[in-house]
Amino acid sequence: MEFTKYTCPVCDKKFESSDDIVVCPECGAPHHRDCYEGLGHCFYEDKHKEGFTFDSLHPEQPESDNTESKFEDFQTIVCPVCFNRNPMGSQTCQRCGTDLRAENAHNPQQPNGQPGNQGNSGQGAPNQGFPPFGFAAQGMPEYDPLAGMDSKEEVGDNVTAGEAAKFTGRNTQYFSMVFQRLRKQGRGKFGFAAFLFSGVYFLYRKMYGIGLAFSLVVIATNVLSTFIIMTPEWSSAVREIASASPQNIASDPMYAYSLLGKMGYAYLPLLLNAVRYIFMLISGLTANRIYYGHSMKKIRRIKDEHRGAAPDEINKALEEKGGVNLPLALSFGIATVAVSYICNFFIASASITI
Numbered sequence: 001m002e003f004t005k006y007t008c009p010v011c012d013k014k015f016e017s018s019d020d021i022v023v024c025p026e027c028g029a030p031h032h033r034d035c036y037e038g039l040g041h042c043f044y045e046d047k048h049k050e051g052f053t054f055d056s057l058h059p060e061q062p063e064s065d066n067t068e069s070k071f072e073d074f075q076t077i078v079c080p081v082c083f084n085r086n087p088m089g090s091q092t093c094q095r096c097g098t099d100l101r102a103e104n105a106h107n108p109q110q111p112n113g114q115p116g117n118q119g120n121s122g123q124g125a126p127n128q129g130f131p132p133f134g135f136a137a138q139g140m141p142e143y144d145p146l147a148g149m150d151s152k153e154e155v156g157d158n159v160t161a162g163e164a165a166k167f168t169g170r171n172t173q174y175f176s177m178v179f180q181r182l183r184k185q186g187r188g189k190f191g192f193a194a195f196l197f198s199g200v201y202f203l204y205r206k207m208y209g210i211g212l213a214f215s216l217v218v219i220a221t222n223v224l225s226t227f228i229i230m231t232p233e234w235s236s237a238v239r240e241i242a243s244a245s246p247q248n249i250a251s252d253p254m255y256a257y258s259l260l261g262k263m264g265y266a267y268l269p270l271l272l273n274a275v276r277y278i279f280m281l282i283s284g285l286t287a288n289r290i291y292y293g294h295s296m297k298k299i300r301r302i303k304d305e306h307r308g309a310a311p312d313e314i315n316k317a318l319e320e321k322g323g324v325n326l327p328l329a330l331s332f333g334i335a336t337v338a339v340s341y342i343c344n345f346f347i348a349s350a351s352i353t354i
Contacts, residue, residue: 195284
């Protein structure tokens with residue numbers, strides 16, 4: 001038996017592992033040998049007739065508690081994305097919000113401290129599958145969906161990084177960095193995806209109002225410029241501008257004035273294309289900031305609507321209201337590309353007839 005957690009009842013000093021200890025044969029109380037011999041008897045000798053035992057004075061913890069402490073690691077589930085240890089039965093990771101229901105069902109914690117490998121029939125072999133977007137191979141950094149942030153850290157007023165990750169759903173590491181930068185420095189990052197796909201990107205991120213507006217601007221400017229190019233007036237204006245001579249312009253002010261109007265009409269398609277590219281640039285410059293504001297507003301609203309609800313219920317609502325809308329984005333993307341190809345076809349046809 002280990003006595004280092006007890007004190008000698010005679011000198012009241014804690015036992016050391018190197019001490020010479022004797023135990024009373026009747027009650028089991030430990031003493032320093034010198035203390036016992038100096039006293040001449042057990043310190044609790046007057047209580048022996050009452051059936052006193054040292055165990056009743058210092059009851060040990062139940063065996064079940066010791067077992068639970070000893071095998072504490074067996075009662076955790078390892079997140080396959082950020083490798084955080086969560087209590088067994090957790091439906092979502094406490095750090096990054098990853099859904100752990102499949103891990104609870106198929107990958108319980110094994111005695112070797114590694115997530116179980118589904119299909120190894122309880123052999124306790126380490127999981128050989130790589131987590132999404134990264135893996136923890138020896139000597140390589142593990143993928144961190146929160147970009148080094150703690151899930152409890154705030155990225156907005158009353159919004160934590162873990163809640164934001166559940167809401168964004170896709171590309172959480174990128175948005176964790178962007179949200180943290182906007183929160184602390186007030187500066188965002190240029191969104192190349194938003195620049196290239198403009199309105200389609202906003203629709204993909206479920207910002208339907210601004211997404212529809214940007215998409216209509218892109219489609220409308222493309223269609224309108226093509227319509228202008230297809231008109232006989234535009235072809236006539238281009239030919240007249242090409243044939244105009246400086247002498248005629250200088251000698252006839254009325255001719256010069258009419259030619260100026262035709263130049264405006266001839267260059268109108270270029271102006272509409274410029275408007276389209278300006279909107280695309282604005283989209284790339286502002287998309288992350290707009291999505292940040294959209295996310296913070298939506299998350300706070302969801303939390304207010306589910307006030308007092310269980311964390312799993314709130315996480316489920318964040319996933320449903322957030323994330324992405326891929327079918328809608330693909331539909332508008334295909335429509336935009338189709339309109340662009342049709343417009344280019346008609347433009348090419350018109351250029352042949354000029």
